[in-house]
Structures are given as C-alpha cells and as structure tokens.
Amino acid sequence: MPDTPQTTYKRVMLKISGEALMGDQGFGLHPPTVQRIAREVQSVHEMGVEICMVIGGGNIFRGLQGSAQGMERTQADYMGMLATVMNALAMQTALEELGVHTRVISAIPMDQVCEPYIRRRAVRHLEKKRVCIFAAGTGNPYFTTDTAAALRASEMACEAIFMGKQVDGIYDSDPKTNSAAKRFDDISYDEVLRANLKVMDASAIALCRDNKMPLIVFSLDEPGGFSGIVNGEGTYTRVHA
Template sequence: MLQATEDQPTPAYRRVLLKISGEALMGDQGYGLHPPTVQRIAQEVKSVQDMGVEICMVIGGGNIFRGLQGSAQGMERTTADYMGMLATVMNALAMQSALEGIGVYTRVISAIRMDEVCEPYIRRRAVRHLEKGRVCIFAAGTGNPYFTTDTAATLRANEMACEAIFKGTKVDGVYDKDPVKFADAVRYDTVTYDDCLAKHLKVMDASAIALARDNNLPIIVFSLDEPGGFRGVLAGQGTYTRVHH
C-alpha cells in the first residue's frame, strides 16, 4: 500500500505509461540525441519511481528517422516504417543507459526480435519486471508498419494494465489550436476522446485515441519541458489536460 509522507505524496496512479516523442530527446539540436536532455528526462522518471509508481515508457524515433517522411521521399512505406522502428530501439537503449546510470533498473523490450540487444516482448515477463520495480521501455512500436508509436503506447498500456498514459509534450496540455502559433489558443482542462477525434486535436493519432476510448484508458497531456512536471502531475499538482469519456 502506498503511503503519503511529507516528502512523497500519494500518487494519483500506481502504474503508468510515459509516451514521449523522439524529438523530445534531441534538445535544441535539429537531429539525434542530446545527452543532457536524455539525462534530465531520466531524472524525471526516477523522481516518479521514487513515489512508488510502476513505469513503462514508449519513445518515438522521429529524432533519428521518421517513417512517414521516408515514404514521402519515394521509399516504400513498409521499409521506411521498419527503419523508424529501429530508430526507437536506439532511443530506448540511450534512455536505459541514462536510467541505469542513476540507479534505476531498466529493461528494453522490443516488438522485433534482436536478442543480443534487448528482450523480446512477452507480456507476462514484462508485467513481472514492473512488479519488481523495473522500468520497461517498449521499443520497435507494435512491430508492424502503418502503426505509430502512439498506437504502440496505447496497446502496451492496455496490455500492462496501466491506469493512464502520460503524454509528455512541449506544451502544458491540449489546446484548441497551436499555442506556439496562436496567442489566443485556449487550453482544455479536460476533453473527451470523441472531441479529440471530431476536432482533430493533436493529442495522439486517431487509432491510438480510439483504442484508449474503447478501453477507458485516460490520457494525461502535460509539459515534459517543465522541470518536475511528471512528478507534479502524479502528485495532483501542475497544469495538464485529461482526456477521458
């Protein structure tokens, strides 16, 4: 049973999946991995694990290779998507290294078998890792082309019986339009899955939102750029948007 203390408030959820884009790892660079940014995100994850929360992660690959952009340049879509999946494995290994460097036991679990590099995805084994307090980073998407890492995150969150998906972005929630481009953009405190789909709000892609809706899995959108933001939201503080029925 999780107990609140003066330093450690009782978290709102006991098992969560953190979804971040590959671009979140590149800092202010235009490409690749920015080690200080990877370290900072690892510290955020550790601060939440220290609250007694079990954590899974899914990281995109857009900082290294984005399948859709590859296919737009004449590459066959399936090949481009597989290359994108391999990019997510590289990001997952970088995050594993950063987490283990600060004492967090971590497993990278791939939907595509590469046993010399990481574990294959076996659901019961992954659940056991979580129960033992290890962070599980799910890599290579769903293992299928035409599915995004958003969909992979929702799929794995359901399979792991997570209580919520935390979508870390550059802004502090879901807005009616891009707050970077429009000063009059309005932030939602809560929004329904159906509104996200009908209004084309950029939370996750449509198949990911539909899968979350069908399994009543809330999506919490918050700013990963805000120091302590992940821990704060789990402690019931900070600014975020909750997507639900």
C-alpha cells in the first residue's frame, strides 16, 4: 500500500462560493460539479487534514441582490442563509457517497435537518476526522459567508483559510477582461484593503488580519488543485497579517 501523502497543515477551512456548485448552469446545483469538488475535498481528507467548509448561497439566492430589488434586507439575508444550508446538504451527500463522514452544522437551529452550532462539539467532530460543513453563515443578517468562514476558522483554530475561486489568485484587476492584470504571490491584508481588492468583504479581512489567519486564494477549477495547494504546489496568492 502506498504511503499516505503528508502535509504541513493539520486543520484548514475551505471557503467556496455557491456559484462554484452550479457549473456551467446559470442557477442551482450541477451534480457533476458538486461531485468533482467533493473528490477534491476527499483527496485532502485522505492526507489526514481536518477540514472545515463554508459554502455560499449565491447559486440559489443572494440576500444583497434581493435587497437591491426592494426586498427588506434582513428577510433577504435570512433567505440567503437558507440557501447555504441547501448547498451544505448537497455537499454532504456527495462526500458521504465517497465514504467521507461529515456533519452539517447550522448557525440557525433546524434540528431535523442538521446540527446546531456548538463550538466544542464541532471541534470534537474534527478530531474524529469528520468534515464539518458550517451553514447559515453567522446566523445574523448583514454578514457574508466570507465573514462566517473567517469566524469559524478562528473558532476552530484552523491554520489557514483556503479560498477556492475561478482564478488562480488575487489580481490587481479582473484577469478575464484585462490580459495585463498582475497576480500577487504574497500580499498583506492591509494592502488588500488599501487597494480595494475584491477578494473578501472588509469585515472578513479585518477578522482574518486581527487573528493572524493566513488566506490562500487558488483556483478550484484545476483537478487536484486543492490537494496540490495544501502541499504548497501550484499557483496561488497568500494573504498574511
């Protein structure tokens, strides 16, 4: 039997957008894409890394957009939180089909569907090598899932947040529209804020900076990308305090 690959990380947070789950569709869940991302998570899990996940809900409903269309912001944000629970359940199903034990843990109690968030219980799940998928954001309106990822990563004592994007790092402009866009290999949170680089919202960046939580931004579209980046291989941007 081959040796299990080793990594320098013991516990990490993987943050992905809801849009990452919809594939080439314009809305909803694309099961083959969900399964592909689940295999990426499985490959890192098999290295012995304890994994937390936060998934956005923008493929189903985005509270800020609902608010912009005239819906009351608090109500719209709660609808967005419910969308993240749906995505978390989809990811749980895909992971468990691969034999990876998981727990969906919601900031909004819904006992018949998933567990309520209790920090010490969540830590115990991680110690038992279960993937913890944190859903419903922080449980409060006006906070994004980026902030939820920063918060849960800090509470779970993660060593880094890995943010899977459609591009291979942070650029000074959109590389899809500007071929001359410059990619950063390494950048500080203060520089991200000063340059107004749209990698996370300001609240999430401030929380990561204050807790000295490294952020690794990489492309989730490359097969084997997550496991490679965890091992320090491939192309990515590292954000530091």
